[in-house]
Each structure stands twice: as C-alpha cells, then as structure tokens.
Amino acid sequence: MANILVLGGGFGGVVAAEALAKDLGREHQITLISRDTRFTFYPALVRLAFGGCEPDDISYDIQEAMLDRRVRFIKSEVARVDPYERRVRLAHGDVVGQVPYDYLIYALGRRLATELVPGFFEHAHHLLNVEAALKFGEAAKDFSKGQAVIGYCPGTRLAVPVYETAFALSRMLEERGQREHTTITIISPEPASDRLGGRVMGKALRDALDAHYIAFMPEFPISRVTSDYVWTSSGMRYGFDLLMLVPPFHGASAFNHHELIDEDGFIRVDRRMRVQGVERMYAVGDAVSFEGPKMGHMAVRQAEVAAANLIAEIEGREPHRTYEHELMLVIDEGGPNSIYLHKELWKDDPGTVRQGRFWQWAKWAHEKYWEYQHS
Numbered sequence: 001m002a003n004i005l006v007l008g009g010g011f012g013g014v015v016a017a018e019a020l021a022k023d024l025g026r027e028h029q030i031t032l033i034s035r036d037t038r039f040t041f042y043p044a045l046v047r048l049a050f051g052g053c054e055p056d057d058i059s060y061d062i063q064e065a066m067l068d069r070r071v072r073f074i075k076s077e078v079a080r081v082d083p084y085e086r087r088v089r090l091a092h093g094d095v096v097g098q099v100p101y102d103y104l105i106y107a108l109g110r111r112l113a114t115e116l117v118p119g120f121f122e123h124a125h126h127l128l129n130v131e132a133a134l135k136f137g138e139a140a141k142d143f144s145k146g147q148a149v150i151g152y153c154p155g156t157r158l159a160v161p162v163y164e165t166a167f168a169l170s171r172m173l174e175e176r177g178q179r180e181h182t183t184i185t186i187i188s189p190e191p192a193s194d195r196l197g198g199r200v201m202g203k204a205l206r207d208a209l210d211a212h213y214i215a216f217m218p219e220f221p222i223s224r225v226t227s228d229y230v231w232t233s234s235g236m237r238y239g240f241d242l243l244m245l246v247p248p249f250h251g252a253s254a255f256n257h258h259e260l261i262d263e264d265g266f267i268r269v270d271r272r273m274r275v276q277g278v279e280r281m282y283a284v285g286d287a288v289s290f291e292g293p294k295m296g297h298m299a300v301r302q303a304e305v306a307a308a309n310l311i312a313e314i315e316g317r318e319p320h321r322t323y324e325h326e327l328m329l330v331i332d333e334g335g336p337n338s339i340y341l342h343k344e345l346w347k348d349d350p351g352t353v354r355q356g357r358f359w360q361w362a363k364w365a366h367e368k369y370w371e372y373q374h375s
Contacts, residue, residue: 002028002314005088005099006071007078007254008107009034009062010042012285012299016105019307021069028314031072035093037063043296044367045127046164046332049137050172055130058367078108078254083278103280103314105306106255106267110157110286110294113250117153119225125244127161136244140169144178146241149230151187154221155248155264157286157294160329162186163205165244167333170212184214187230187238189221200353201341208337208355249294251287262289271322273306280313282306290325292345297328327351330363338363 004024006017009032017032024030044058063073076093081104088099112128114120127133150166152159166186173179186209209216222245223233230245231237251265260277261267266289268276273288275281284306285299302323309319325345332338338360343351 002102004030004103005101006032006105009036010109011296012107012303015300015303016307017071021071024311033074035077045133046161049127049133050168081255083281106283107285108252110249111252113248116248123225143242145181148184148242149240150244152246153248154189156246157249163331166214171334187217187220191218198350204339204353204355208333272309272319273302330359332360332363
C-alpha cells in the first residue's frame with residue numbers, strides 16, 4: 001500500500017486528490033492536507049468584491065467533498081516539507097507533528113510577498129482572498145470622486161483581476177452617476193506592448209480601456225506605497241484616493257530547499273511535473289517554476305498530469321504524461337469588449353484573441369460547471 005500526501009486545498013490539490021482517488025486502487029491511502037476547510041473559486045473574487053455574489057456562492061466544503069471520494073482530509077498548516085526523509089511537518093491544526101509519506105504532490109501555491117513593497121500592507125488593498133475582496137469592495141462603495149489606481153507590482157504573475165477590477169469599478173461608478181467625478185488608472189511595470197503578450201491582445205485591451213475612459217500607465221514598477229502615492233525606486237510617484245494592487249508572488253515558505261527552487265522560491269519541475277532532484281515528489285500550480293502567469297486552469301492541467309504519472313510510478317510503469325504550458329484566460333469587461341486569449345507559452349506563437357459578450361457568459365458558465373463537478 002502506498003501512502004500518498006497531497007498538500008494544498010486549491011485548484012491543484014483538489015484536482016490531484018480527485019484524480020488519484022478515481023484512478024488508483026482502493027488499497028492505497030490518499031490524504032489531502034489543507035489549512036482551510038473550504039475551497040474558494042478565486043477567479044470570482046472580483047465579482048465578490050463588487051457584490052455580484054456571496055462567499056458561499058464561490059466556495060464549498062473540501063472535507064465533505066473529499067469524504068465522498070474516499071480521500072482522507074486533515075486540516076493543518078504545513079510548516080515544512082523534507083523531500084529527502086519523505087516527511088511533512090504539520091502545525092496549528094487537527095494534526096501536529098511529523099507525517100511520513102511514500103509519494104507527495106505539493107500544491108501549496110504562492111505566498112503574497114507584500115514585504116517587498118514597503119507600505120503595501122498599510123495603504124493598499126488587494127483581492128486575492130475572500131476577506132481582502134470584501135474589504136476592497138467596501139472601500140470601492142465609499143469611493144465617489146478622485147483618483148483610483150489599480151495595478152500590479154513587479155513579480156506579480158497575475159494581471160487578469162487588475163483589468164477586471166478597473167472595468168467593474170468603472171461600471172459601478174457609471175451606474176451611480178459618479179463616473180465623471182473620478183479617474184481610473186491601471187499601473188503596470190511592463191511596457192505597453194507587453195500587456196499579457198502580443199500585439200493583437202494589446203490592441204483589444206486598449207480598445208476596451210478606451211471604451212471606459214480608463215488610463216493605462218506602463219513602465220511604472222511600484223517599489224513602495226505611502227498614504228497618498230505609489231512610488232518607483234527612481235522617485236516617480238502617482239497619487240491615489242483608492243488603491244488596489246496585486247503584490248509580488250513568492251514560493252510558499254514550507255519548502256525552502258534552495259537546491260530545488262528558483263530565486264523566487266518556486267519549485268523546479270520537469271514537464272511530467274516531477275520535482276527535479278528528488279524522487280517520488282511532484283509539484284503543481286502556483287508553486288512551480290514555470291514562466292508566465294500563474295492561473296487556475298494551469299494548476300488543473302498540471303494536477304492531472306502529476307496524478308497520472310504518480311499512478312504510473314506506483315504501478316511500476318514509466319511516467320509518460322507531459323504538460324503543455326498554455327495560457328487561456330477571459331477578461332470580463334462586462335459586455336461586448338470582454339476578451340478571450342489562448343496562447344502556447346512554450347511556442348513562438350502570437351496566440352488567438354477573441355472579443356465579444358459571449359466570453360463574459362462563457363466565464364460565468366465555466367465557474368458554475370467547475371463548482372458543480374467538484375463540490
């Protein structure tokens with residue numbers, strides 16, 4: 001019997017545990033460890049911030065869902081992973097202490113490295129968890145005049161909520177008859193031509209922003225935040241009355257084996273999602289060291305590949321499933337300027353861009369389908 005641990009209750013961890021339970025023999029023990037008992041559908045947090053749904057609409061009980069799939073669930077904080085001794089140290093939860101494993105799938109995601117931007121914690125909102133999204137939503141309700149700055153810091157790896165927040169804020173102000181008293185500016189550390197990659201995508205975004213009179217400020221790498229301004233290290237500053245930023249991402253602190261991670265703490269894996277340098281360990285989702293954005297659909301596909309290859313190992317076969325690094329996203333503009341992008345990140349391909357109201361509906365339908373399938 002193999003003792004398999006899956007760490008993390010996000011997209012990667014949940015999908016990996018489900019795939020293992022579905023395709024692996026019942027004689028093996030599968031355990032999912034998460035500090036949270038509820039799964040949250042993070043792409044819906046912008047809608048949550050602007051009152052489009054309630055927290056219960058975009059989350060479900062992981063423990064109950066895993067019980068139905070014969071997966072043991074442990075609510076605990078993962079303090080440290082030792083891939084050489086094949087042990088995980090747990091703290092602050094139902095189980096405290098050392099837990100051994102035969103195989104491991106690491107899906108603990110990324111850490112919000114707000115400490116890299118002094119003043120972020122004191123002066124900036126973000127919306128990358130339920131509590132923060134609700135808090136920003138309250139601040140947005142109170143905003144009726146002045147300058148709103150929506151942006152992302154160097155090292156963020158996630159731009160979609162920046163654009164969706166700017167569009168949602170513009171629509172809300174228009175509905176309240178307050179748009180003419182406000183300005184909205186998106187701040188990016190990248191050149192204008194690099195917005196999510198590609199000339200066609202850049203034009204689609206420009207057109208959508210122009211339709212809502214949203215300004216775009218490229219090449220503004222935010223290095224610190226004060227009570228009224230965002231600053232670059234060269235001394236440029238930009239004022240705000242309402243501020244939402246996506247902070248830099250770093251790898252989770254539970255895995256700090258420097259020989260196995262990159263300079264930002266993300267785990268090096270091969271295209272079979274095996275951690276390079278150790279045996280019987282896989283990593284998926286935001287935790288891995290792949291170029292480009294970090295998004296939920298990538299975690300799902302990586303988890304499916306990792307689970308298939310782990311099962312092959314257990315059954316004495318050579319792991320052969322490989323992951324293709326594709327970017328698929330929808331930026332919900334709220335109407336006919338919603339944008340779909342598909343791009344193969346490991347190929348010299350400009351990608352496919354589509355635009356229209358259909359993509360707003362498609363994003364909503366995908367969210368509901370995913371929740372139905374996994375809850």
